[in-house]
Structure formats: C-alpha cells, structure tokens
Amino acid sequence: MKKKSKIIFLLCFMILFTVLNKPSVYAAEVPVTLPAFDVVLNGIKIKNEYRQYPLIVYKDITYFPMTYFDSWFLGIETKWNDVTGLEVTKSSETSVTYEPYTIARKNLNKYAASIPAFSIKVNGNAIKNSNEEYPLLKFRDVTYFPMTWKFAVDEFGWKYSFSNKDGLIITNPKYSGLKATEVELPLAVRDGGSFIGDFIVAGKYYYYEGEKGIIYQSPIDNPSIRKNVYELPLWTYGNSYVYASLETVDDKAILSYHQGGASMGTDYKIILNEDGTNETFSEGYSNRRDFGNYIINVCQFVPPSQNNLSIKKVGEAEYKPIGDNNYIYGWTWSRTENSEGGGPSKDLYLIGDDIYVLAYYKPRSENGTTGIHKVNINTGETTRLCEESAVKFIICDDTIYFMDIEGYLYKLPLDGNMAEKLTDFTVSDFTVLNHVVYYVSADNKGHELFKLGQSSSLNPGGIVKSLNIQDGYVASSFEKSSNSKFKVMILNSEGKEVFKSSIAVKKVIINDNQVFYDCE
Structure with a gap:
C-alpha cells in the first residue's frame, strides 16, 4: 500500500513538473x-x-x-x-x-x-x-x-x-482599388433625426446642408474650412426650411428644392459655382439639361401637356418650341380603355443634331405606349425608334439599352431598327457601363445585383439600395438589413471590383477616382 502511494505521488509530481515547465x-x-x-x-x-x-x-x-x-x-x-x-x-x-x-x-x-x-x-x-x-x-x-x-x-x-x-x-x-474617405461633415439634423442634410462632392469641394438651412462649401483636403454659398428659404407651409437635395451633374454642383404646395408650388435648381456664387438654372416642373452649345428643356407640369419640348442656344434669351405638337415628351405615359397615367422621365440626350427622349403620341385613340424617340433640332421631325414600349433607356456609344413597361431588357442601334431582346425574365432596374449590363432582379427574386450573362448574384443576399454610374464606375449600395457580405460594391469599366466594404452607407459618391461615403 505504501509502495502504491509512493508511485501515485511520483506520477503527480512528474505531471505538475511537466505543466510548470512547458514552454508558454x-x-x-x-x-x-x-x-x-x-x-x-x-x-x-x-x-x-x-x-x-x-x-x-x-x-x-x-x-x-x-x-x-x-x-x-x-x-x-x-x-x-x-x-x-x-x-x-x-x-x-x-x-x-x-x-x-x-x-x-x-x-x-x-x-x-x-x-x-x-x-x-x-x-x-x-x-x-x-x-x-x-x-x-x-x-x-x-x-x-x-x-x-x-x-x-x-x-x-x-x-x-x-x-x-x-x-x-x-x-x-x-x-x-479606389481610395475611400468616410465623410464626417456637420450635416443638418431635422424632424427628430428622421431628416439628415445632403452632401455631394464636385471638383475639389464638398457641398452640404448644415444647420439653419445654410449650404456650405468646404475643401476636400480641409473640411474644417467652410463657406456659406446658399441659404435655403423657409417653407411657405411650415416653420422649417425647404427640403433640399444635392447632385453633381457634368462636374457641376446642383442644389434642388421645392417651394410651395404639391400642384401650385415650384421646383428650383441652383448651380453652385466654385467661386462661391450661385445662379438659378431652372424654375418650375421641368427636366433641363445643358449640353454645351444647347440647353434642352422638357416641361413636366402635371398633368402633362403637348408641345412641352424646347431648346435654346447658349447666349440666346428665349427657348424655342421644337418637335411635334401631337407628342408628350419626357414622360412614361400609357393609356388603357378606362384610364391613362404615368410619370416624368429624366432620360435625355443630345447626340449630333438629334434629341433622344421618351415620348407618347397623345391623339392616339387606341391604347398606346411610351417609346424612345429622336427629335431633329433643325427640322423638329420626331421619329419613334422601335415599336417596343420603354420606361428607361441608356445610350452607350452607338447603342441604346432600354427596359420596357413589363421589365424586360432590350438593345437597338442608335438610328433605330429592330430591337433585340436581352432577357427572358423581368428586372426592376438596370445600368450600363462599357456595353456591360448590370441589373437588379425583380422584387420577388430578391432585388439583387447581377451582371447580364452571369447566373450568380454579384453580392449574394444583398438588397440593392442604389445603382448608378459615377465617374466611369458602377456604384452600388445595399440595404443595411441585407443578409450579404458587402454593403458597398464598386466596379470599373472592365467589370473588375475596385472597392468593396461591409459598411452600411446612406450615400456613396465617386469623384476623381476616389470614394466618399457617409455611414448609416
């Protein structure tokens, strides 16, 4: 018994010695x-x-x-x-x-x-x-x-x-990949936090809405310096400032807001210049684009009326009506036996002597659809390019890509002809870069991002929040609630991923090969 106890003691001592001397x-x-x-x-x-x-x-x-x-x-x-x-x-x-x-x-x-x-x-x-x-x-x-x-x-x-x-x-x-910057600007906070002021990047500056309705300009490399470039008016139907949005169009900072009631009010678009000055670009319900030598204006008052397309050369004082008086331009419009209706379109191009725009032939007695048309700026002749309906179109070089009223995708030559159907399934949105089509699947298919020709989602589980082309890149953000690995994805003109992140963002901007975002 004593011998057995001695053996047990020796074994315990050896184990303890081994543990204490094991290299950590x-x-x-x-x-x-x-x-x-x-x-x-x-x-x-x-x-x-x-x-x-x-x-x-x-x-x-x-x-x-x-x-x-x-x-x-x-x-x-x-x-x-x-x-x-x-x-x-x-x-x-x-x-x-x-x-x-x-x-x-x-x-x-x-x-x-x-x-x-x-x-x-x-x-x-x-x-x-x-x-x-x-x-x-x-x-x-x-x-x-x-x-x-x-x-x-x-x-x-x-x-x-x-x-x-x-x-x-x-x-x-x-x-x-692209350089990325999280934007940390003192944006306006209103309505108990439900409204956050907007921001954009244009040139070398941030433009953003701060407190008390002031629009500021700040250098990207030193945002602590800021200049007051515009003061929003108080809304005529309340005691707060009008709700504003900011966007970059052709490298210009554009401020937009609505003043007044829904039907009797006015939309304003203000150009914010780099030198701190501003100028009114448009007033009223319209889609107006500056194409360099010409400015095209599509009147979009409700209800829409015919003879709503006009043009002027830079330097001229007045706009001149153009096109066919039988058409409603710049609307996605349709008519059935018992009703008609639609909404305004922002798709507008000037290529050579032709304006490309959605249009609807108003006098038609039978059911009609909106289609892609070209309008010659010299003769006013209006030509429908294909018989298929269209609710959105994008021009890439000499090809028009479009989505019909049901959600199918097509393409056709710039001068019109037979449209080629690209999908046998419907989509909810799309964009095009370098003739590569990116689309958002239908709502009942998850609202995910795909590249045409590929069966797998680019971001499995990602519910698309925004999809657009910026500075030669495809920029897509995804809902914070998405069951996906990424919440931001950016691809270049070759379709290569150049930035991805799990950061949920309110807005993503690409300017001069750099990504700017603000977190949710």
Whole structure:
C-alpha cells in the first residue's frame, strides 16, 4: 500500500513538473496605446476608436492587426499551424475589400498586449521574436505586426511615410482599388433625426446642408474650412426650411428644392459655382439639361401637356418650341380603355443634331405606349425608334439599352431598327457601363445585383439600395438589413471590383477616382 502511494505521488509530481515547465506561447504583458495621430491604409483613414482590432502603439511604433481582411487589404498572406507557427508572406495580390470591424463600444486609450513565443517566419525567414526590439504582439486574439521600415518597406514593399500633419500613411503599390474617405461633415439634423442634410462632392469641394438651412462649401483636403454659398428659404407651409437635395451633374454642383404646395408650388435648381456664387438654372416642373452649345428643356407640369419640348442656344434669351405638337415628351405615359397615367422621365440626350427622349403620341385613340424617340433640332421631325414600349433607356456609344413597361431588357442601334431582346425574365432596374449590363432582379427574386450573362448574384443576399454610374464606375449600395457580405460594391469599366466594404452607407459618391461615403 505504501509502495502504491509512493508511485501515485511520483506520477503527480512528474505531471505538475511537466505543466510548470512547458514552454508558454505567450510571455509577460506589455502596455500599448491607441495612436494619437491619423493612420491611413491604402487611402482609407482608419477609425480606431470604434474598431474591434484597432491599430496600436508599442515603444512609439505602430502595430498592424493581421486579421484576414486587413492582411489581404495590404497584400499579405498569413498561415497558421499548431506545429510550425505563423507564416507571413508578401502576396502578389491585394484585396479591394475594406472591413472596418466596427464595434458599438468606444475603445479605451490604454491596453495590455502579450508577446507571443510561437515560431514566426516572414517571407520564409525565421524571426526570433524574443530578440526583436519591436516584437510581434498578440492583442484580442489577433497577431499584430510592427510597422517598422524593416517590415513595411524591406519585407512587404509598402510605401511608408509619417508626418505630424498627415500621420502615418501606408500604401501597397499593387493596390488597384479606389481610395475611400468616410465623410464626417456637420450635416443638418431635422424632424427628430428622421431628416439628415445632403452632401455631394464636385471638383475639389464638398457641398452640404448644415444647420439653419445654410449650404456650405468646404475643401476636400480641409473640411474644417467652410463657406456659406446658399441659404435655403423657409417653407411657405411650415416653420422649417425647404427640403433640399444635392447632385453633381457634368462636374457641376446642383442644389434642388421645392417651394410651395404639391400642384401650385415650384421646383428650383441652383448651380453652385466654385467661386462661391450661385445662379438659378431652372424654375418650375421641368427636366433641363445643358449640353454645351444647347440647353434642352422638357416641361413636366402635371398633368402633362403637348408641345412641352424646347431648346435654346447658349447666349440666346428665349427657348424655342421644337418637335411635334401631337407628342408628350419626357414622360412614361400609357393609356388603357378606362384610364391613362404615368410619370416624368429624366432620360435625355443630345447626340449630333438629334434629341433622344421618351415620348407618347397623345391623339392616339387606341391604347398606346411610351417609346424612345429622336427629335431633329433643325427640322423638329420626331421619329419613334422601335415599336417596343420603354420606361428607361441608356445610350452607350452607338447603342441604346432600354427596359420596357413589363421589365424586360432590350438593345437597338442608335438610328433605330429592330430591337433585340436581352432577357427572358423581368428586372426592376438596370445600368450600363462599357456595353456591360448590370441589373437588379425583380422584387420577388430578391432585388439583387447581377451582371447580364452571369447566373450568380454579384453580392449574394444583398438588397440593392442604389445603382448608378459615377465617374466611369458602377456604384452600388445595399440595404443595411441585407443578409450579404458587402454593403458597398464598386466596379470599373472592365467589370473588375475596385472597392468593396461591409459598411452600411446612406450615400456613396465617386469623384476623381476616389470614394466618399457617409455611414448609416
């Protein structure tokens, strides 16, 4: 019995000795802080305060989290093995996906991290972490890399700069995506938070609605400086300011708002010039476009009337009616046996001597449909280009792409002829870039984004919120409630993804090859 007890005691002692002497993969904790300066990675300013894996500082060196998305975003590939440890290699590819890892709770300024003791290799070379002046760290179960010149430049080939003004800027030269900026402007907040002032980017400036109905202009590179460029009037039927929207048209900042009642009021469009001045572009219900030598105006008063298309040369004082008096221009209109109705259209082009516009032949006694027409600016002759109905059309070079009243897509030559049907299924919206058609599936098919000719959604589970062409890119945002990986997706003219993010946005703008967005 005594011999048995002695054996048990020896076994317990050996187990305890083994556990106490097993080499730990972590050493003592070290103090780290959040950076007190800006950090920009591939053109994106990192918001550390609400990031699950913030950049941290140890011994005055900034450390980068080696998460899956962060690593690929800077062109790094990581592999972990329980036996061989961590392997970090410079990749020939980079990801255009930016994952903010946003959390609701604000980070503290000071934390503790640990120094891992597992094996580490960088580009095939072993790193003795315990001997490094700036060792790799472990924070929130993620390995952090020191962004020293040795690693950032020599090992990974990044462009690296630091200044008191701009902070730390790291760029992977192989990054082919767009730079992105989260817009943080003091936008107006009204109606208990249900209305947020609008903003746009035009040229080198932001234009946005601030408090008390003031429209401001601020330089993109220094938004703290602002200039009052327009003051919204009070709404005639209330004690608040009119509701305004902003858009960029042909590189010009355009302010739009409605004053008065629904039927007796007036729509205003104001051009906001770079020098801080403004000019009224249009008053009333109309679709007016400046094409350089000519300005085309489509009157869109309700109910629509014939003889509503006019034109004037730049420098002339008055608009001249043009077209056929039997047509209603710039409307999607239809008539049945018992009723007729429709809505205004914004599709308007001037190519050579021809205006391309939706039009409806009003005197028709039988059921009629809206179609794509061209109107010669010299003779006024109006010609329907195909027999199919149309509710939206886009011209790309010498081809017209359009959607009919049921939701089918077609294309036809610019001079008209037989239209070619592109889909045997209906869609809810579409756009075209470089003759590639992108469409939004019908509501009963998930309202997702597709490229024509491909059966798979570009963002599975993503409910499209907006889809348009900006600055030569396809820009799409998705509803925050979407069960999708991404909430923003941007593609270039070749159909290549150049920016993706899980950030839910209210608005996304592309200007001069840069993305601007404001978070929901």
